[in-house]
Amino acid sequence: MPRKRAQRFSTREELLAHVASLYYERNWNQLRIAKALGLSRSMISRLLNEAREKKIVRISIEWPIRTVRDLEDRLVAEFGLQGARVLDVESLPYSELVSRLGKLGALELVQHLRDGMTVAVTWGITLWELIQALPSRSYPQLRVVQCLGALGGGHPCDTPAIVRRLAEALGAQGYYLHAPLIVESEEIARQLLQERMIREVLDLARRADLLLVGIGTTEPEISSLKRSGSLSEEDLAWLRSQGVVGYLCARYLDLDGHPIRTPFDQRTIGLTLEEIRHIPCVFAVAGGTLKARAILAALRSGLIDILVTDKGAASEALRIHTGDRRVPSAVG
Numbered sequence: 001m002p003r004k005r006a007q008r009f010s011t012r013e014e015l016l017a018h019v020a021s022l023y024y025e026r027n028w029n030q031l032r033i034a035k036a037l038g039l040s041r042s043m044i045s046r047l048l049n050e051a052r053e054k055k056i057v058r059i060s061i062e063w064p065i066r067t068v069r070d071l072e073d074r075l076v077a078e079f080g081l082q083g084a085r086v087l088d089v090e091s092l093p094y095s096e097l098v099s100r101l102g103k104l105g106a107l108e109l110v111q112h113l114r115d116g117m118t119v120a121v122t123w124g125i126t127l128w129e130l131i132q133a134l135p136s137r138s139y140p141q142l143r144v145v146q147c148l149g150a151l152g153g154g155h156p157c158d159t160p161a162i163v164r165r166l167a168e169a170l171g172a173q174g175y176y177l178h179a180p181l182i183v184e185s186e187e188i189a190r191q192l193l194q195e196r197m198i199r200e201v202l203d204l205a206r207r208a209d210l211l212l213v214g215i216g217t218t219e220p221e222i223s224s225l226k227r228s229g230s231l232s233e234e235d236l237a238w239l240r241s242q243g244v245v246g247y248l249c250a251r252y253l254d255l256d257g258h259p260i261r262t263p264f265d266q267r268t269i270g271l272t273l274e275e276i277r278h279i280p281c282v283f284a285v286a287g288g289t290l291k292a293r294a295i296l297a298a299l300r301s302g303l304i305d306i307l308v309t310d311k312g313a314a315s316e317a318l319r320i321h322t323g324d325r326r327v328p329s330a331v332g
Contacts, residue, residue, distance in 0.1 A: 016051040102129025115139040117209040120147040124214030128157040142172035147205035148270035149181035215286035217294040246294025257300030292316035
């Protein structure tokens with residue numbers, strides 16, 4: 001009898017979805033579901049576990065977003081920022097941290113958007129989480145512009161995907177840069193930069209009202225350039241040997257915020273640091289103590305106007321900045 005009643009579902013996935021709906025949406029307990037379907041209670045428990053494993057059920061917990069006002073004020077005062085938001089969390093797994101940073105970043109970003117403006121964007125998992133958290137808007141005259149070449153290799157948080165998703169969320173127009181981030185030679189880069197479509201998109205990015213950017217690190221554990229295959233671990237080690245601690249738009253900075261010239265510069269398709277400096281509002285989102293030195297480099301460069309980060313990264317960056325070595329740098 002139980003077997004016959006379960007067979008009314010054409011696929012196992014439909015059975016899983018039905019059981020999950022009764023349990024999570026209609027608040028039936030497992031015993032009631034078991035009686036209704038003619039199955040054992042232990043079978044219902046296994047079906048619910050299977051539904052979660054197969055992502056038929058996705059559990060999302062909306063944590064309250066708390067910020068640390070005194071750290072925000074210190075960052076603004078110390079680095080002359082237009083604004084700072086510091087998430088009141090420490091010691092979270094990186095994936096959970098960037099998810100919460102994305103939510104805080106989305107709340108802050110919407111305060112700075114208006115129809116008719118031009119928003120240039122880069123790549124990164126934190127930016128992706130920010131865009132996923134954005135409420136839908138309708139800015140038909142707003143332009144979302146890719147200001148860096150693509151990472152390629154199916155990178156899930158690549159710039160074209162971020163441009164597409166942000167344009168959809170804002171009901172805006174997307175402009176794409178049809179080129180890779182780093183090409184094989186300077187000659188290829190020069191040829192690409194002469195292409196009309198690439199030139200026009202970069203010109204539009206240079207005139208952006210706001211640049212939405214992540215802050216990259218040369219620490220291999222969380223380097224987007226390493227994960228994408230754009231740079232090898234040996235490349236990152238060489239960059240560190242030259243004093244590079246982080247990057248904005250694949251342009252490299254030392255701990256004092258000074259640009260470091262590298263062999264990759266002339267092979268990179270995208271905005272330069274000097275071009276970024278002329279954008280009225282550079283809105284950066286980055287967190288985690290592994291990125292503290294990279295965040296500090298970006299702050300000291302004077303390129304950042306608004307920063308969204310977390311308590312651990314902000315505290316570590318400020319400790320390094322003020323020369324307090326009583327607590328060792330998390331990145332050595």
